[in-house]
Amino acid sequence: MTPVGINTGRLRSPFYPRLAELDSLNTWHNWAGYSSAEALYCEDMEYFAIRNSTGVFDITPMTKYRITGPDALDYLNRLVTRDMKKIKPGRVAYAIWCDDQGQVIDDGTIFHLREGEYRLCSQERHLAWLTTAAIGFNVTVKEETAEIAALAVQGPTSYSVLKNMEIDGLETLKPFGLIHHQIFGVELMVSRTGFTGDLGYELWIDPAKAIELWDALFEAGKLHGIRAIGTHALDLARKEAGYLAPFEDFLPAETTVRTGRTRSPLEIGMEWLVDFNKDNFNGRRALLKEKAEGSTWQLVKLDIEGNKTADHSYIYADDKKNSDEIGYITSAAWSPVCKQNIALGTVRAPHGKPGDILWVEVYYQREMQWNRVMAKATVVDKPFWFPARRGATPPAPF
Amino acid sequence: MIDKYDAIVIGAGHNGLACSALLAKAGKKVLVLEANDQIGGAAVTREFTDGYKVSGCAHLLYKMQPQVEKDLNLNINLASKNLSTKVLSKTGDHVTYRGNKVSGVSEGDQKNFSEFFQRMTKFSDLLNKYLNKPPPRLGTKNKKDLFTLAMLGFDLRKMGKVEMREFLRLIGMNIFDELDERFESPLLKGGLSLDAVLGTHLGPRSPNTILTYLYRMAGKHGTLSAPKGGMGAVTNAMSTSAKAAGVEIITNAKVKKVTIDKGSATGVELDDGTIYNSDIVVSNADPKKTMLELVGARNVETRFTHRIDNIRMNGNAAKMHVALNKLPTIKGFSESDYSQRILIAPDENYVERAFNPAKYGKSSPLPVLEVTFPSINDSDLAPEGRHVMSAIVQYAPYQEKSSWNEEARANFKNDIFSVLKQYMFDIEECSLSCEILTPLDLEKEFHITGGHWHHGEFTLDQFMFVRPVAGSAQYQMPIDGLYLCGAGAHPGGGISGASGRNAAQVILKREKK
Numbered sequence: 001m002t003p004v005g006i007n008t009g010r011l012r013s014p015f016y017p018r019l020a021e022l023d024s025l026n027t028w029h030n031w032a033g034y035s036s037a038e039a040l041y042c043e044d045m046e047y048f049a050i051r052n053s054t055g056v057f058d059i060t061p062m063t064k065y066r067i068t069g070p071d072a073l074d075y076l077n078r079l080v081t082r083d084m085k086k087i088k089p090g091r092v093a094y095a096i097w098c099d100d101q102g103q104v105i106d107d108g109t110i111f112h113l114r115e116g117e118y119r120l121c122s123q124e125r126h127l128a129w130l131t132t133a134a135i136g137f138n139v140t141v142k143e144e145t146a147e148i149a150a151l152a153v154q155g156p157t158s159y160s161v162l163k164n165m166e167i168d169g170l171e172t173l174k175p176f177g178l179i180h181h182q183i184f185g186v187e188l189m190v191s192r193t194g195f196t197g198d199l200g201y202e203l204w205i206d207p208a209k210a211i212e213l214w215d216a217l218f219e220a221g222k223l224h225g226i227r228a229i230g231t232h233a234l235d236l237a238r239k240e241a242g243y244l245a246p247f248e249d250f251l252p253a254e255t256t257v258r259t260g261r262t263r264s265p266l267e268i269g270m271e272w273l274v275d276f277n278k279d280n281f282n283g284r285r286a287l288l289k290e291k292a293e294g295s296t297w298q299l300v301k302l303d304i305e306g307n308k309t310a311d312h313s314y315i316y317a318d319d320k321k322n323s324d325e326i327g328y329i330t331s332a333a334w335s336p337v338c339k340q341n342i343a344l345g346t347v348r349a350p351h352g353k354p355g356d357i358l359w360v361e362v363y364y365q366r367e368m369q370w371n372r373v374m375a376k377a378t379v380v381d382k383p384f385w386f387p388a389r390r391g392a393t394p395p396a397p398f
Numbered sequence: 399m400i401d402k403y404d405a406i407v408i409g410a411g412h413n414g415l416a417c418s419a420l421l422a423k424a425g426k427k428v429l430v431l432e433a434n435d436q437i438g439g440a441a442v443t444r445e446f447t448d449g450y451k452v453s454g455c456a457h458l459l460y461k462m463q464p465q466v467e468k469d470l471n472l473n474i475n476l477a478s479k480n481l482s483t484k485v486l487s488k489t490g491d492h493v494t495y496r497g498n499k500v501s502g503v504s505e506g507d508q509k510n511f512s513e514f515f516q517r518m519t520k521f522s523d524l525l526n527k528y529l530n531k532p533p534p535r536l537g538t539k540n541k542k543d544l545f546t547l548a549m550l551g552f553d554l555r556k557m558g559k560v561e562m563r564e565f566l567r568l569i570g571m572n573i574f575d576e577l578d579e580r581f582e583s584p585l586l587k588g589g590l591s592l593d594a595v596l597g598t599h600l601g602p603r604s605p606n607t608i609l610t611y612l613y614r615m616a617g618k619h620g621t622l623s624a625p626k627g628g629m630g631a632v633t634n635a636m637s638t639s640a641k642a643a644g645v646e647i648i649t650n651a652k653v654k655k656v657t658i659d660k661g662s663a664t665g666v667e668l669d670d671g672t673i674y675n676s677d678i679v680v681s682n683a684d685p686k687k688t689m690l691e692l693v694g695a696r697n698v699e700t701r702f703t704h705r706i707d708n709i710r711m712n713g714n715a716a717k718m719h720v721a722l723n724k725l726p727t728i729k730g731f732s733e734s735d736y737s738q739r740i741l742i743a744p745d746e747n748y749v750e751r752a753f754n755p756a757k758y759g760k761s762s763p764l765p766v767l768e769v770t771f772p773s774i775n776d777s778d779l780a781p782e783g784r785h786v787m788s789a790i791v792q793y794a795p796y797q798e799k800s801s802w803n804e805e806a807r808a809n810f811k812n813d814i815f816s817v818l819k820q821y822m823f824d825i826e827e828c829s830l831s832c833e834i835l836t837p838l839d840l841e842k843e844f845h846i847t848g849g850h851w852h853h854g855e856f857t858l859d860q861f862m863f864v865r866p867v868a869g870s871a872q873y874q875m876p877i878d879g880l881y882l883c884g885a886g887a888h889p890g891g892g893i894s895g896a897s898g899r900n901a902a903q904v905i906l907k908r909e910k911k
Binding site: 135 | 658660661690694695696697698699700701702703704707876
């Protein structure tokens with residue numbers, strides 16, 4: 001018998017050769033089957049590239065599904081909680097989808113590429129769910145993760161970098177818009193989207209042209225501080241923007257075993273994405289019931305006193321009679337750009353209204369010794385980081 | 399806009415009629431919409447060739463629930479009743495059974511049969527009690543549900559330790575092993591095997607065939623009768639009762655969809671665009687047709703749609719109708735024997751072998767048959783001096799149209815006739831014309847997805863708490879005001895009216911709130 005070689009290792013993105021050249025830390029982790037760099041040379045410097053110049057992050061491992069067919073719109077409208085009828089061709093929607101019980105499976109972005117042709121992107125893989133959801137619809141759901149190479153180009157100078165590449169229509173491209181551009185004999189899709197809460201774009205291209213795109217991009221950005229970045233820098237940026245990460249701030253409903261560990265959109269601050277006025281969507285009945293009866297949990301953005309990062313801390317109410325914890329921190333960081341000790345957390349409703357004062361029990365270590373501090377925290381409702389340039393069209397040049 | 403009804407029932411099958419009559423009797427203004435030009439659904443009398451009529455699908459009554467007959471004041475005129483079952487032998491040494499008596503077998507078999515019958519009727523009585531009420535929900539705090547569950551446990555325990563154990567041992571089991579252990583007569587084992595698997599996609603060795611046997615026995619212990627005028631007479635009687643109660647019935651009214659607004663049913667729209675309004679829509683159609691076609695996946699949840707889509711409901715029984723210039727000759731048959739229920743199932747292995755090809759999508763080259771000559775006691779069904787044969791033939795799996803092509807149909811017909819010829823040598827000379835309805839035809843004719851008589855296999859995974867699917871066993875679908883009342887809901891198939899009656903009870907109770 002001839003042995004059959006099966007590649008059980010991690011996949012490499014088409015950008016891998018360039019990333020490997022820049023990498024001096026050798027810290028790679030698994031993202032949906034791909035090797036993804038945590039940091040390439042210095043995560044602080046990489047972070048500051050996002051906020052001060054341009055950071056380039058390889059998002060090829062992001063799972064991508066092409067959704068087409070006569071019922072594509074109907075299918076998506078049953079799948080996600082927001083009204084997809086409002087998302088015209090050339091627009092992108094941030095969306096969440098729920099199981100039958102109204103519990104969040106994941107969030108992602110849906111690109112309306114052309115009339116009736118959609119791409120859904122998410123951090124986790126969801127083919128099983130998307131296929132099941134297609135029963136009864138004349139729709140094709142195709143996994144195309146490996147067929148598209150993608151880069152996030154994020155930061156204040158990203159507009160100028162891409163201008164140097166002479167991409168048509170960039171001046172008028174608004175946030176959550178997308179354009180198609182011809183380059184290297186193929187189509188490059190440019191969307192004004194990202195996971196940093198800053199000015200930024202995402203580029204989508206045939207993997208065969210990935211290296212050419214990378215080289216052209218870095219050539220165009222060499223005077224604008226362009227730098228490749230890893231996941232850690234991006235993770236800090238997303239916390240500042242108040243964006244949620246699956247498996248950190250919520251668990252995809254399909255992955256939980258214990259009851260009560262899932263979250264509904266209403267419990268993770270996504271009520272604005274739930275449109276009860278549109279036709280049926282998955283989880284609607286359950287969510288209507290929850291809305292009438294009240295939610296169990298409430299997501300909070302916290303501005304915490306002091307400078308001790310509140311990772312995984314318990315949260316307490318500002319009430320001397322109630323000494324039980326009311327929740328816990330799910331993501332925390334010291335925000336360099338905001339100069340704030342920030343965190344995302346989950347607390348039992350009705351705690352956690354904007355303006356509420358809560359207490360966070362922070363443990364930190366100093367030369368082997370553990371210390372504990374009770375830090376006062378204020379619930380805020382706006383993202384910690386929301387620069388004007390993020391929404392400016394056209395963005396200011398550098 | 400047409401004035402509003404209190405309830406609209408889609409489909410005038412026996413369950414739809416039972417449900418509508420009961421709703422109307424409770425003072426509701428009810429409209430029944432039937433796609434075909436005659437009422438009855440699959441319980442109809444069908445003129446398959448000039449002057450020759452048969453029951454279009456099921457041809458014997460054995461499950462009609464006394465409660466339904468009582469509630470609807472039904473007076474069903476019977477052409478024959480208390481029929482025997484005769485399992486044919488090529489040599490004329492047939493085995494005959496009725497009630498707890500069997501003849502044509504050894505003394506030991508007779509004694510064992512009586513015991514077997516007694517135990518089966520006891521178990522089926524237990525089952526029957528729960529077929530005539532909405533199944534309790536599991537994992538709920540609802541008092542009525544908890545009470546029903548407790549009752550079920552209590553009724554089981556009440557049988558005594560030995561019988562309860564026996565019940566639990568048998569309930570998921572196959573009938574083959576049980577028969578092989580008890581009896582020696584191949585014909586008896588063949589006949590009882592066929593009783594258990596009639597109308598199902600199961601062979602006697604399939605688990606669960608004791609349950610299907612018990613289901614057959616539930617209510618009337620398998621006592622057989624034939625309505626005068628064919629099965630259409632039963633549904634006609636039901637429709638008379640329904641109309642007397644004020645139900646409006648429109649035929650040739652094919653429902654295209656259930657209209658829904660924000661998760662609540664608002665009525666139905668017909669193929670021709672007519673809209674009827676009602677806050678309660680009751681579907682006598684099967685669960686797949688109801689949820690995937692009439693409601694649409696768009697309006698219900700993903701996992702629910704998935705469960706509905708996965709209901710096993712591909713039919714495996716064909717119906718054959720033959721116009722006869724005279725009765726065929728059966729060795730050892732007296733005149734009255736012809737009016738009984740006749741089985742061709744020479745032994746239990748034969749039945750299982752007939753099932754084997756069906757697993758792979760092929761019809762049986764040596765099929766099993768349940769044959770009746772209804773015209774003997776009901777002369778209106780055939781011209782003077784002539785007869786009709788009505789037979790259920792297994793197995794004929796539901797297949798794509800291309801698989802049931804002319805050639806496949808002709809081959810299947812030849813196979814059936816070669817089997818028949820072994821018992822009725824002159825059958826070919828006697829037959830004038832013949833019609834075979836495969837599950838594909840039954841699907842088209844009676845609008846049943848997959849052409850399955852029971853609107854879904856009757857198996858433990860599609861039974862009681864989980865019929866049609868988990869979480870929706872109490873007739874209410876996950877659209878406010880939409881209910882199922884057909885055989886796809888609890889308890890299941892067979893001309894019983896039980897699903898319709900149970901559904902009406904649930905609807906009336908909900909409306910009171």
